[in-house]
Amino acid sequence: MSDFEELLSKLLEKIPELSRSVIEERIKEKKDKIGSGYLTDQGALFLVASDLGVSLEDSPKTEIELKDLFVGAKEVTLESRVLNMSPAKQFIKKDGTPFFLRTMTVYDSNSVVSVKLWDEKATLPDIENLKPGDLVKIIKAYVKSDLTGAPTINIGSGGTIEPKKSNSNIPLINSITIDASKIKEAQKDLVVTGKISGVINLLEFTNSKGQPSTALKFRLSGENDKSVNVVLWGKDESILPKMVLPNADVKLYGVRTKIGNQGLEIHGNDATIIEIEGKQEIEPVIVRLLSVVKLDSGEITALGIDKSKKMIQINDVSGSIGSFDLNSILECMPSKIFGNIIKIDHDSFVRKIDDDTLPNISELRTKISEIKEGSGHCVEAIILKAPERREIQTKNGETISLSEMFVEDDSAQIWIKAWRKQADLLSNFTLGDIITVLGVNAKPGLEGRVELVLTSYSKIIKKN
Numbered sequence: 001m002s003d004f005e006e007l008l009s010k011l012l013e014k015i016p017e018l019s020r021s022v023i024e025e026r027i028k029e030k031k032d033k034i035g036s037g038y039l040t041d042q043g044a045l046f047l048v049a050s051d052l053g054v055s056l057e058d059s060p061k062t063e064i065e066l067k068d069l070f071v072g073a074k075e076v077t078l079e080s081r082v083l084n085m086s087p088a089k090q091f092i093k094k095d096g097t098p099f100f101l102r103t104m105t106v107y108d109s110n111s112v113v114s115v116k117l118w119d120e121k122a123t124l125p126d127i128e129n130l131k132p133g134d135l136v137k138i139i140k141a142y143v144k145s146d147l148t149g150a151p152t153i154n155i156g157s158g159g160t161i162e163p164k165k166s167n168s169n170i171p172l173i174n175s176i177t178i179d180a181s182k183i184k185e186a187q188k189d190l191v192v193t194g195k196i197s198g199v200i201n202l203l204e205f206t207n208s209k210g211q212p213s214t215a216l217k218f219r220l221s222g223e224n225d226k227s228v229n230v231v232l233w234g235k236d237e238s239i240l241p242k243m244v245l246p247n248a249d250v251k252l253y254g255v256r257t258k259i260g261n262q263g264l265e266i267h268g269n270d271a272t273i274i275e276i277e278g279k280q281e282i283e284p285v286i287v288r289l290l291s292v293v294k295l296d297s298g299e300i301t302a303l304g305i306d307k308s309k310k311m312i313q314i315n316d317v318s319g320s321i322g323s324f325d326l327n328s329i330l331e332c333m334p335s336k337i338f339g340n341i342i343k344i345d346h347d348s349f350v351r352k353i354d355d356d357t358l359p360n361i362s363e364l365r366t367k368i369s370e371i372k373e374g375s376g377h378c379v380e381a382i383i384l385k386a387p388e389r390r391e392i393q394t395k396n397g398e399t400i401s402l403s404e405m406f407v408e409d410d411s412a413q414i415w416i417k418a419w420r421k422q423a424d425l426l427s428n429f430t431l432g433d434i435i436t437v438l439g440v441n442a443k444p445g446l447e448g449r450v451e452l453v454l455t456s457y458s459k460i461i462k463k464n
Contacts (some may be wrong), residue, residue: 004042007056011045014054023048034071034149043070066111069151073143076153080106080113081170082134083189084254086271088122102127103271105189105254106136106153108170112189114146115153121160132191132253132273133173135164177251181222185264188256192266194220196248196276197227198375198441199313200338202237216240219373220250220266227373229262230255234270241278243337246310248277262444282334285342287312288358289328290438291459292321301457303439304330309359311376311439313457316344329355340376361436361461369411371450375441379452380463381407381414383433387426405429415445418454425460434463 011023023045030044039047049056050072064078085104092098102122104115115138117124130136140159146152155161173191180194197219207213214236219227230252253273255266268274287304290311294300302314302321314321314332321344324330332350334342344350364378371377385406392402403423405416416437418426429435437452438459445451 007045010056011049011054015052039070040068042068046070047072066108066113069113069143071143071145071151076141076143077139079137079168080108082130082132082136083107084132084271084273085130113153118156121155135168136161137164179222180220180228181224181226183257185257185259190255191253192255193251194222196250196339197221199341229260229265232268232272239274240276241280242282243279244339245277246339251275282337285332285334286355287330289324289326289330291457293457303457305359305364307358309364311340313341314344315341318344318346320344320350324352328352329358367411368409368414371442373442373450377440377442378438380436381409383407383429383431386431387429389423414452416452422454425454436461
């Protein structure tokens with residue numbers, strides 16, 4: 001006899017005036033009301049019994065699977081594997097009492113469920129050491145619904161979570177990992193792998209609650225070399241190694257997909273875990289200085305080229321770069337290196353050296369036909385369509401400038417676009433000018449065609 005049949009028989013014994021068909025109809029009503037995707041027949045039976053004032057909690061089955069969870073279940077014990085986990089956060093109750101909360105996501109062979117750890121359970125010893133894929137046992141938890149009505153495991157004062165070293169039939173984390181090229185629309189609780197494509201940007205903004213917040217934004221390329229935007233909300237540079245290698249391997253634990261302005265995107269939150277190829281020891285970088293721009297914030301952004309003809313973006317908050325002439329050869333010991341971006345602060349050093357092996361601008365140029373998505377391109381081309389400037393209104397009502405021109409070299413043609421203040425860079429050029437454009441990014445535009453977009457450190461040189 002199944003567990004469901006045993007529980008049903010027990011309920012019929014305690015309430016003999018009800019028939020099996022009546023109870024089955026009430027089970028159906030419960031599932032229709034809450035959603036069959038969230039309730040099994042057995043879970044609905046517990047709710048029906050509770051309505052009748054009958055306790056079925058002395059069921060012989062003490063461990064269940066995630067698919068059997070139902071809203072209202074108590075003293076739940078189960079095994080699962082960790083998918084991701086947020087830091088513990090402190091909140092304040094209405095009465096002024098502080099409490100801690102940590103969220104995590106767990107999975108087994110059939111389902112993925114969110115877990116909330118309350119107060120002292122959020123700071124259990126060694127919980128910070130749990131990694132994606134680790135096997136854990138959740139003991140005496142209770143189940144409530146989240147904002148969507150889905151069951152969420154809660155671990156309070158009467159429950160706990162502990163790591164397990166035993167064997168399990170629950171799939172290992174690598175078996176549920178997919179390549180970035182395989183993602184589809186409206187997926188969630190994904191483990192995605194790929195390579196960093198381009199730069200990692202830190203976004204700083206005010207969230208909907210009026211609080212300062214951050215996010216990391218970058219592009220991730222899969223096996224087919226097609227890149228997708230990634231936004232990790234609530235994350236900052238502290239989760240990254242000090243030195244992130246160009247085209248670094250990346251694995252994201254606990255992300256979802258959605259359609260954004262540039263098509264399918266990957267989004268994560270503060271519980272998302274990122275593993276990225278890199279080093280904690282900084283190595284010196286030697287570059288030829290190609291351009292220097294002082295931003296309104298007082299920071300300096302510059303562009304350089306290294307021995308491998310790779311363009312390097314230099315973000316300098318100390319003002320050190322501004323004292324050197326263009327074409328100087330600089331040895332930099334940055335505070336951080338994120339792919340093709342180096343960060344210079346007051347703890348860094350920059351000095352001028354002699355080195356005849358570094359390439360010049362003429363050795364940087366890429367044929368337009370060979371341009372692929374990514375950052376740090378240099379092209380030489382003739383302007384076929386003079387720059388046109390217009391004002392664009394964004395979704396939030398902001399009006400920004402866009403200037404664009406059409407250019408070609410002897411291999412292909414391409415659009416060059418400049419937004420906001422970068423639009424001013426195109427104002428001095430016209431039809432027939434031959435130009436060299438330094439530090440321009442290639443991004444997908446309309447109908448998937450690649451376009452060149454000027455950056456804060458771009459430089460345009462007119463050939464006489």
